[in-house]
Amino acid sequence: MLLKNKIGLVTGGGDGIGRATCMAFANDGAKVAVADIRLEMAQKTVDLIKANGGEAIAIKVDVSKAAEVEAMVAATVEHFGSLDCVSNNAAGGASFAMLPEMEEGSWDKTQAVCLKGVWLCLKYQIPAMLKTGGGAIVNIASLSAVRGEAMQSPYSAAKGGVIALTRTAAAEWARDGIRINAINPGGIRTEGIKRYFEQVPGAEENTAGVHAMRRLGEPEEVADAVCYLVSDRASFITGTSLDVDGGIMVNPHTL
Numbered sequence: 001m002l003l004k005n006k007i008g009l010v011t012g013g014g015d016g017i018g019r020a021t022c023m024a025f026a027n028d029g030a031k032v033a034v035a036d037i038r039l040e041m042a043q044k045t046v047d048l049i050k051a052n053g054g055e056a057i058a059i060k061v062d063v064s065k066a067a068e069v070e071a072m073v074a075a076t077v078e079h080f081g082s083l084d085c086v087s088n089n090a091a092g093g094a095s096f097a098m099l100p101e102m103e104e105g106s107w108d109k110t111q112a113v114c115l116k117g118v119w120l121c122l123k124y125q126i127p128a129m130l131k132t133g134g135g136a137i138v139n140i141a142s143l144s145a146v147r148g149e150a151m152q153s154p155y156s157a158a159k160g161g162v163i164a165l166t167r168t169a170a171a172e173w174a175r176d177g178i179r180i181n182a183i184n185p186g187g188i189r190t191e192g193i194k195r196y197f198e199q200v201p202g203a204e205e206n207t208a209g210v211h212a213m214r215r216l217g218e219p220e221e222v223a224d225a226v227c228y229l230v231s232d233r234a235s236f237i238t239g240t241s242l243d244v245d246g247g248i249m250v251n252p253h254t255l
């Protein structure tokens with residue numbers, strides 16, 4: 001049990017990688033605050049955790065709104081007593097177009113949720129963790145930030161910002177017992193990637209092939225990496241970003 005007696009919080013916990021992370025936190029012994037803009041989906045995750053004998057609460061949040069993020073952190077601490085391990089995972093608003101055709105509104109919405117949302121979460125989570133001597137945070141970035149992603153300029157730029165923000169926050173709080181890392185998933189089988197496949201012709205056929213393993217990842221494979229990074233097993237790791245991507249960067253062109 002990597003997270004026995006810890007209190008966890010996952011944004012975007014109502015679906016995909018976020019739901020798998022909530023389940024993994026609970027299976028590893030944590031009590032979990034499941035936060036999502038869709039309360040009914042967060043509640044579904046809570047029901048799944050409770051059916052497995054775990055403890056969880058659902059919280060409605062739009063991570064781009066400061067007051068809601070502050071209330072999410074306060075509700076977690078009020079209910080469970082502390083905040084120990086977090087995955088800032090929520091993302092939304094991405095649209096797909098070549099850069100000149102991309103709407104300015106898409107840029108603004110994507111930055112608000114994917115980048116400002118993570119910044120707001122850190123802003124309120126760090127003081128909460130300091131009260132109990134520290135904690136660990138994993139921000140979900142993307143391989144799109146590492147290698148670029150055609151048709152997704154606002155998203156890849158926002159995720160690049162998440163990696164930079166992770167390093168900066170890690171530098172600020174390393175001496176206070178708070179470790180902050182990022183994970184860069186490759187293509188993971190979720191509703192999120194399904195929307196991409198539906199809107200970008202050929203994407204589904206091409207995506208598996210960019211991974212050296214020649215398959216998409218499963219949400220649970222990212223969740224396991226999150227659990228490790230927020231656990232005490234990763235006690236000397238901070239400010240890094242871990243690619244969980246089936247080997248996209250080592251994909252051989254000759255095999």
Ligand SMILES: NC(=O)c1ccc[n+]([C@@H]2O[C@H](COP(=O)([O-])OP(=O)(O)OC[C@H]3O[C@@H](n4cnc5c(N)ncnc54)[C@H](O)[C@@H]3O)[C@@H](O)[C@H]2O)c1
Nearest residue numbers: 012014015016017037062063090091092142187188190192
């Ligand atoms: N699936 C992939 O292939 C992939 C690849 C790289 C990175 N990622 C990243 O992993 C994370 C999870 O992706 P996913 O594929 O599981 O996504 P998903 O779309 O399946 O789930 C995202 C969840 O976030 C919630 N959400 C959306 N906007 C929100 C907001 N403003 N406030 C709070 N919650 C909000 C949604 O309701 C949903 O439950 C995201 O940060 C995404 O960018 C995913």
